[in-house]
Amino acid sequence: VLSVVAQQLLLIRIALLAEKERFMFEGREMRIKATEGVFITMNPGYAGRTELPDNLKALFRPVSMMVPDYALIAEIMLYAEGFMEARGLAQKMVKMYKLCSEQLSQQDHYDYGMRQVKSVLVMAGGQKRENPTVHENISLIRAMREANVPRFLSQDLPLFNAIISDLYPSIEVPEVDYGELQAAIENTMRAKNQEVIDRATIKVIELYQTCNVRFGVMLVGPTGGGKTTCYNTLRQSLINLKKSSQSGNPNYQDVQTCVFNPKCISMGELYGEFNELTQEWKDGIASSMIRTAVGLTSRDDDFQWVVFDGPVDALWIENMNTVLDDNMLLCLANGERIKLNKKMHMLFEVQDLAVASPATVSRCGMVYISPDVVGWRPLTLSWLRDEKKGMAQVLNKEHCDLLLSLFDEIMPKVFKFVSKYAHEHIPTVELQNVVSLMKLFTSLLSKAKLDLKAPFEEHIPLITTLFAFCLVWSVGATFDESEWPDFDELVRELFAGRVHFPSGGSVYDSYVDLPSANMKYWREIMPSFEFNSQTAYFNLLVPTTDTVRYSYIVRQHLSVMHPVLVSGLTGVGKSVMLMNTIVRMQDEGEWVYMALSFSAQTSSMRTQETIESKLDKKKKSLLGAPPGKRIVMFVDDINMPALETYGASPPVELLRQILDHSGCYDRSKLFWKSIVDMVEMCACGPAGGGRNALTPRFVRHHACLSMPQPSPEAMKQIFAAIVGGYLSSAGSPEIKAFAKPIVECTVDLFFNVMRDLKPIPAKAHYTFNLRDVSKVVQGILMCKASQLPDKETLAKLWTHEVMRVFHDRLIDAEDRTYFTEMIVDFIRGGFKLPWSHEDLFTNDKVVFCDYFKMGVAIDDRRYELAPSTQKLPGIFSDYLDEYNVVNKEMKLVFFWDACEHISRLARVLRQPRGNAMLVGVGGSGKQSLCRFAAFMAEYKCFQIELKKGYGYAEFREDLKTLYFTAGAEGQPIVFLF
Numbered sequence: 005v006l007s008v009v010a011q012q013l014l015l016i017r018i019a020l021l022a023e024k025e026r027f028m029f030e031g032r033e034m035r036i037k038a039t040e041g042v043f044i045t046m047n048p049g050y051a052g053r054t055e056l057p058d059n060l061k062a063l064f065r066p067v068s069m070m071v072p073d074y075a076l077i078a079e080i081m082l083y084a085e086g087f088m089e090a091r092g093l094a095q096k097m098v099k100m101y102k103l104c105s106e107q108l109s110q111q112d113h114y115d116y117g118m119r120q121v122k123s124v125l126v127m128a129g130g131q132k133r134e135n136p137t138v139h140e141n142i143s144l145i146r147a148m149r150e151a152n153v154p155r156f157l158s159q160d161l162p163l164f165n166a167i168i169s170d171l172y173p174s175i176e177v178p179e180v181d182y183g184e185l186q187a188a189i190e191n192t193m194r195a196k197n198q199e200v201i202d203r204a205t206i207k208v209i210e211l212y213q214t215c216n217v218r219f220g221v222m223l224v225g226p227t228g229g230g231k232t233t234c235y236n237t238l239r240q241s242l243i244n245l246k247k248s249s250q251s252g253n254p255n256y257q258d259v260q261t262c263v264f265n266p267k268c269i270s271m272g273e274l275y276g277e278f279n280e281l282t283q284e285w286k287d288g289i290a291s292s293m294i295r296t297a298v299g300l301t302s303r304d305d306d307f308q309w310v311v312f313d314g315p316v317d318a319l320w321i322e323n324m325n326t327v328l329d330d331n332m333l334l335c336l337a338n339g340e341r342i343k344l345n346k347k348m349h350m351l352f353e354v355q356d357l358a359v360a361s362p363a364t365v366s367r368c369g370m371v372y373i374s375p376d377v378v379g380w381r382p383l384t385l386s387w388l389r390d391e392k393k394g395m396a397q398v399l400n401k402e403h404c405d406l407l408l409s410l411f412d413e414i415m416p417k418v419f420k421f422v423s424k425y426a427h428e429h430i431p432t433v434e435l436q437n438v439v440s441l442m443k444l445f446t447s448l449l450s451k452a453k454l455d456l457k458a459p460f461e462e463h464i465p466l467i468t469t470l471f472a473f474c475l476v477w478s479v480g481a482t483f484d485e486s487e488w489p490d491f492d493e494l495v496r497e498l499f500a501g502r503v504h505f506p507s508g509g510s511v512y513d514s515y516v517d518l519p520s521a522n523m524k525y526w527r528e529i530m531p532s533f534e535f536n537s538q539t540a541y542f543n544l545l546v547p548t549t550d551t552v553r554y555s556y557i558v559r560q561h562l563s564v565m566h567p568v569l570v571s572g573l574t575g576v577g578k579s580v581m582l583m584n585t586i587v588r589m590q591d592e593g594e595w596v597y598m599a600l601s602f603s604a605q606t607s608s609m610r611t612q613e614t615i616e617s618k619l620d621k622k623k624k625s626l627l628g629a630p631p632g633k634r635i636v637m638f639v640d641d642i643n644m645p646a647l648e649t650y651g652a653s654p655p656v657e658l659l660r661q662i663l664d665h666s667g668c669y670d671r672s673k674l675f676w677k678s679i680v681d682m683v684e685m686c687a688c689g690p691a692g693g694g695r696n697a698l699t700p701r702f703v704r705h706h707a708c709l710s711m712p713q714p715s716p717e718a719m720k721q722i723f724a725a726i727v728g729g730y731l732s733s734a735g736s737p738e739i740k741a742f743a744k745p746i747v748e749c750t751v752d753l754f755f756n757v758m759r760d761l762k763p764i765p766a767k768a769h770y771t772f773n774l775r776d777v778s779k780v781v782q783g784i785l786m787c788k789a790s791q792l793p794d795k796e797t798l799a800k801l802w803t804h805e806v807m808r809v810f811h812d813r814l815i816d817a818e819d820r821t822y823f824t825e826m827i828v829d830f831i832r833g834g835f836k837l838p839w840s841h842e843d844l845f846t847n848d849k850v851v852f853c854d855y856f857k858m859g860v861a862i863d864d865r866r867y868e869l870a871p872s873t874q875k876l877p878g879i880f881s882d883y884l885d886e887y888n889v890v891n892k893e894m895k896l897v898f899f900w901d902a903c904e905h906i907s908r909l910a911r912v913l914r915q916p917r918g919n920a921m922l923v924g925v926g927g928s929g930k931q932s933l934c935r936f937a938a939f940m941a942e943y944k945c946f947q948i949e950l951k952k953g954y955g956y957a958e959f960r961e962d963l964k965t966l967y968f969t970a971g972a973e974g975q976p977i978v979f980l981f
Contacts, residue, residue, distance in 0.1 A: 010060035013042060017063055047363065074098045074121055081122070082144075085129030093144050096171045097124065100148065103167050108160045112357040113224045115155075117366045119329075123217045124151045130216075145177050151217070154210035155224075155370035182209055184249055188241040196237075197390050199382035204230060208238050211371050216255060218369030220328040220350040222316070224357060225373035227701045228435035231353050232313070232664070234373060235261075239309070257347075258306040262293045264669060265314035267648075268608050268658035273671060275323055276336055285338045292674050294327075294334055294342055301347040313353040313664065314657055315699070316360045317650035324350070328367035355701055359650040380438040384411050387442050398449060402460040403467060410471050411438075414498055418479050421494055426483035429571040429690045429710050430703055440566070440707040441478035445470060447560040451518040465502075466521035472503045473516045473523075477557050478707065480512070485712035488512055513549065515556065526553045535729020540916065541782050545584050546722040551577065554711060555585045558685065561707045562589070562636060567663060567684040569642070569703060572711035575774035578687040579640050581711070586636050586685070596629060597636040604694065606645045608654035612668060619679065627667075628680040639686040643695045653696060659684065660702040714774065716751050723747045723781050734789040742798050745834040750780050750806065753830060757810055761819060769813060769923070780805045782915060786867040787852065797869055799835045803827055803844060804852045808911060849873045849900075851907050854914060855940050858882060862942045867914065876903045880936075887939045894932060902933065909937035913978065931980060938978040944969070947980040 012030070019027035019036050026033055044064060046056070075098045082090035101116045108114065128147035135143065145168060156164055189208050190200045211234055214221050223231040238259075245256040266274055269289060276288035290310075297308035326333045327344060334342040350368075357365055387394045388404040395404050419434055448470055454463055472495065480491050492510040499505075505523055506514050514523040526549045533546045545551065554570070558581075561568045570578045589595040598618040600611065615637065619627040629635035645655045661668055667678040686706075691697040714722070728743045754777050763770040783805035792798050806827060814820050828841050844850060851873050854865035858879065870876065877898035884896055896902065912918040922930040931947075938945045946969070948954075948962045970977045 006054075006060055007057050010057060010063065013060070013063050016040065016042075072118060074101070074118070077118075078121060078125060081125045082128070085125060086132050087128070087140050087144075089140050093140060097121070097144065097148065100167055100171055104152070104164065107163060107167070109157065111157065112360065113155055113222065113365060113370045113372060115362070115365045115370070117362075119366045120151065123369065124148055127151055127213075127217050139175070141172055141175050142177050145172060145175065146180065149177075150210070150213045151369075154207075154214055155372050157372060158374055158376070184245065184251065185209065185212065185241070188245045188248075189237060192237050192241045192244060196240075197386050197392075197394075198233070198237075199385050201378060201382055203377045204234070204382075207234055207371065207373055207377055208241070211235060211238050212242075212255075214369035214371055215349055219332060219344075219346075219348075220324075220352070220368040222352040222354060222357070222368045222370050223373060224354055224370055226355060226375050226433070227704045228433045229373040229375045230378045231373050234371075235309070235311070235351060235353075242307070259309055260297075260300065260306055261309045261311055262297065263311040263313050263665060264289055264293070265657050265661040266290065266312050266320050267314040267317075267652040268654050268661050268668070269671070270609075270654075271320055274320055276338065278337065287674065289669055289674055291334065291336055291340075291342070294344065294348075297348055298342060298344060301345055305347070308348045309351050310348065311351045311353060313661070315650070315652045316352055316354045316357060316364065317648075317652065318359060318361045318364075319648075319650065321352075321360060321364045325363060325367065328364070355699070375433065375435065380415070380435050381411070383435065384408065384438060384442070395446075399454070400456055400460065403454075403463060406464065406467055407471065410468065414471075414475065417498060418475065418494070421491065422479060422483070425490060426487050428483045428708075430482070430569065430688070430698060430708055431700065432482050432708050433700065433704055436704040436706070436708070437479045437482065440561075441474045443564050443566040443707065444474040444478055444557070444560055447564045448474070448516070448518065452521070453519045466519075468499070469503045469516055469521050469523065470518075472499045472505075472511075476511050477709075481557070482708045482710055484710060488712075512553070515553065526556075533725045533729075535726060535732070537730070537733070541785060542917065544726060545580055546725045548714065548718050548722060550711065550714060550718065551581050551584070554581055554709060557707075557709060558582065558585050559589065562595075562683055562685065565634070565683045567706045568686075568709065569706035570685075570687045570709045570711055571690065572687075573713055573773065574689050575776075575778075576711050576713050577774075578711050582638060582685060582687055586638060589636070594633060595636055596633050597638055599638045599640070601640045602642055602644045602655060604644055604646045606655050608658040609671065611655045611658055612671065615662075615679075616677075619682070622680075625675060626678050626680065629682060634681045634683065637682055637684045639684065641688060641695075642686040643688040643691065643698050645696070647696050653699070656698060656702050660699070660705070663702070663705045716755060719751045719754075719774070719777060720747050723750065723777065726781055727784070730785055731789050734792055736792075736794065738795045739789070739792055739798055742795055742835065745836075746784065746798075746802050749802070749830040749834040750777055752834075753806060753810070753826065756826060757823075760822070761814070767815060767819075772810070776809050779809045783808060783911070786914065788866070791866065791868070795835075796837065799831060799837055799839075800844075800850045800869060801852060802835075803831065804850050807850075808908060812908060849904075851876070851904075853907050853910060855879070855883070855910055873903070876907075880906060883940050884936065887936060891935075891939070894936070896929075896932060896936065902929065905929070905933050906937050906940070909934060910940055913937060913941045913943060934978070934980055938980075941976070943976045943978045945978050945980055 015027070015029055016036065020038065020040065023038070024036060026035055028034075042064075044056075075094050078094035078097055079090045082094055087093060098121075101121065105116045124144075124147050127150055128144045131138070131143040131146050132140065148168065152164065153161065186205060186209065189205050193200050193204075207230075211221065211223070215238075223234060225231055239261060242256055243258050245253070246258055249256050271277075272286075272288065274288045274290045276286060276291045278285055290312075293310055297310055300306065301308055324334075326335055327350060332344040334344065336342070352368065385408070388408055389396050391397055395407065399407075415438065422437075452466055452470065454466070476491075476495060480488075480495070483491075488510055492512070495511045496505060503523070505511055506525060509525070514525055515529075516522075517524045530547050530549065530552050535544075558568050558570070570582060572578050583599070586595065586597040590597055598615070600614055602611075616627060619635070620630050622628050639659070642656065642659075643653075645653050647653055658668065662679060662682075663684065666680070667676055669675070670677055684706075688698070689695050724743060724747045727746050731740045731743045734740055754772065754774075757772055761767075761770050761772070780802075784801055787801055792801075811820060811823050814823060824841060824845050828839065828844065831837050831839050831844070851870040852867055853870055854867045856868070856870050856875075856879065857865075880896075880898045880903060884894070888894060898906075909920065912920045922934065924930055935945045946966050948959065966977065966979055969975050
């Protein structure tokens with residue numbers, strides 16, 4: 005684009021040199037004035053900025069700007085503001101900023117540039133005019149404090165105050181009385197059932213002062229600090245002051261806010277863009293909202309705040325530069341210029357400014373809000389005292405006092421343990437865990453059926469036991485199972501003599517039986533498992549302690565509409581457990597669900613379209629669940645979407661906007677749509693390997709549960725139920741007796757492989773998880789138990805399946821030998837069969853297949869032991885003759901390795917959800933053998949044709965063809981990619 009601009013500027017320059025009055029520009033004749041000039045200001049060399057092209061540089065004379073004399077500028081401005089001792093004050097102020105930049109910590113939101121100096125001088129002038137009798141030193145000190153203290157971290161404040169006291173050693177600065185503003189803020193907090201905290205009140209006042217001198221203001225700080233509450237409190241306080249204040253302060257006006265997340269939409273949807281095909285202009289959300297706000301300010305005196313609640317990066321914020329400086333002008337791509345005014349403010353609510361440019365930081369006023377400003381205790385007090393939605397509605401004052409004493413006694417010790425020892429898959433914050441505890445307590449309290457007329461002492465054991473249980477499954481549920489023993493010891497110590505946990509196991513192994521308040525083992529409410537051979541393998545769910553307890557906790561949170569995030573390693577059963585839970589909830593009649601699965605290519609547009617399509621349209625601007633029901637939105641692999649250049653994830657930001665504000669904007673007509681009666685539930689694995697870290701501002705809305713990897717005993721229990729049910733139809737008692745060795749040997753073999761075959765750079769695909777154990781059992785179930793002739797065949801079937809699942813992934817002779825020798829050990833030790841290594845792997849290879857008998861219909865084929873592997877080349881030759889009749893001729897030589905590869909592929913294609921990744925050097929026959937195996941299994945083979953210009957659009961069309969063939973026509977198909 006800049007190269008095109010350079011060509012246009014060259015035409016103008018040539019016309020000026022020729023002293024023409026009219027010239028041809030882009031096919032149109034235009035007038036030109038001799039006084040026309042173009043000026044460029046730029047500060048290259050950081051994120052979001054690019055170098056100018058050479059043909060543009062050549063048209064301009066470069067002028068290097070030096071660092072300005074801050075002291076001289078400050079002196080002149082102070083004189084202009086009415087100060088008499090301007091020179092000395094200016095020098096001290098510049099010295100103060102120099103010391104701050106050298107001695108205070110380095111933070112992304114700290115700025116000591118010219119714009120910051122100017123804002124301090126403007127504030128000092130305001131102080132001087134408001135209090136003309138106060139000493140000038142005091143006016144400047146107050147201005148420096150009001151401009152700088154809001155942005156400083158708590159550890160930097162003592163040093164800043166020390167610098168001020170060193171520069172002005174003999175001056176005592178009296179405290180400022182904010183009078184009616186402070187009173188209005190405190191009244192607003194009380195009206196919203198919030199605790200009045202001095203530090204929180206001061207932060208609201210700091211925001212007010214910053215808004216008075218800066219057009220753009222950034223609320224910066226980690227999640228859970230109260231940024232949103234801060235600006236909402238100020239907004240309501242200003243509205244109240246307009247009605248009640250007698251001072252006539254022009255800053256006390258009604259305030260209207262417009263809030264949206266700039267990272268959940270594209271840049272074009274934010275500022276507007278031209279349609280590439282029609283060249284029609286489509287307005288953006290930000291430009292539309294700002295234009296509307298400008299129109300509203302011309303009608304009345306109301307303030308308009310446009311709130312950008314999302315990550316700030318150099319991509320979108322740079323377009324706001326002219327808005328945030330003295331120009332106050334929004335420049336759009338269609339040439340429109342929107343002039344903003346002093347009745348408006350741009351508010352940015354961000355977690356940090358790690359990827360923001362210095363130009364952005366210098367243009368905005370900063371208010372840093374640390375989580376320790378409020379902490380978790382005020383929220384607890386509000387919850388206990390709320391007579392509408394909190395505990396005061398359902399409990400007596402004595403009960404609430406008991407709960408408060410438990411919070412004050414237990415939580416500091418628990419959080420100290422968490423910060424020191426706990427390792428979390430998904431990092432959480434203290435406030436989030438306290439909210440999870442309160443929500444879980446609320447959901448369980450209704451089952452307790454407390455008789456409030458009974459003596460208070462009778463309820464103490466129940467409330468204490470319930471609190472301990474909720475503590476374990478809120479704070480204690482977020483970290484890795486390796487920390488469970490230590491946390492178990494801590495909880496037992498904290499509640500010694502008050503809560504009677506069962507002596508065996510840990511605190512995680514028991515639940516509160518309500519209304520009796522007794523602690524019982526989870527296994528007592530574990531449903532029994534009945535094997536049904538007609539049920540699809542992937543729909544089999546064997547209840548275990550983990551599935552029962554996590555399902556129970558998830559249901560309790562959903563019952564009070566609290567979002568849940570379940571994390572855990574791959575294959576531990578997160579998705580199966582959650583889907584089973586919501587399906588059972590749906591069967592009970594009160595709930596419906598929608599399921600979304602994220603991938604690396606998931607976009608916010610597709611996510612929003614999917615969500616809106618599955619919600620009922622109650623009104624034009626209201627979406628929700630069907631009448632009389634509530635809806636659960638289950639999002640699997642929530643952390644899979646690829647991150648943008650500066651680390652934002654638009655689909656996750658969209659979900660955060662829905663959680664924060666209960667709705668989203670219509671993408672085409674730009675109006676707000678509210679969403680009601682919907683709660684979110686999601687699952688994810690730890691960050692790494694294609695998964696990305698989730699933003700804490702999204703995670704903090706959820707009750708986080710870390711699902712542990714099943715223990716060997718739990719795995720044996722799961723697969724013993726399945727294999728035992730499968731072998732129950734076998735005729736021979738000897739075969740039925742093999743259920744136990746099959747399960748034990750498989751699980752033990754899995755843990756041996758996990759221990760000894762680690763992934764290294766040369767063997768990066770040595771990643772084994774619980775799905776591999778499941779695949780072994782799935783392979784065994786392909787052979788009907790009633791058709792197994794003897795126990796030896798079953799042992800060979802087990803050998804074959806573990807070879808396919810584990811051995812086929814190994815790449816060198818050393819690992820393969822180790823694995824086959826381990827199988828022989830298990831055959832001798834577990835199955836009690838006297839087979840040697842040569843019997844299993846040398847004399848006659850073990851192959852199970854369904855293609856040995858040609859001409860049998862695909863539905864009637866039996867997965868059975870090949871009687872003789874010597875006959876396989878001949879059988880494959882017959883299949884190849886048939887293949888060559890209907891396809892392009894393919895010449896294959898069936899040596900043993902090729903036969904083995906074909907058998908492996910045939911086994912994978914036979915399985916539901918059977919997918920294979922073929923790894924090998926070019927020319928080793930991967931494609932040919934895959935096509936051949938697909939033909940044997942009577943599958944159609946589909947392959948995309950890569951050619952010049954092939955892109956995402958073409959790939960999408962090919963996928964449509966593939967899915968239509970498989971889904972609409974019902975034709976089995978292999979996608980060879």
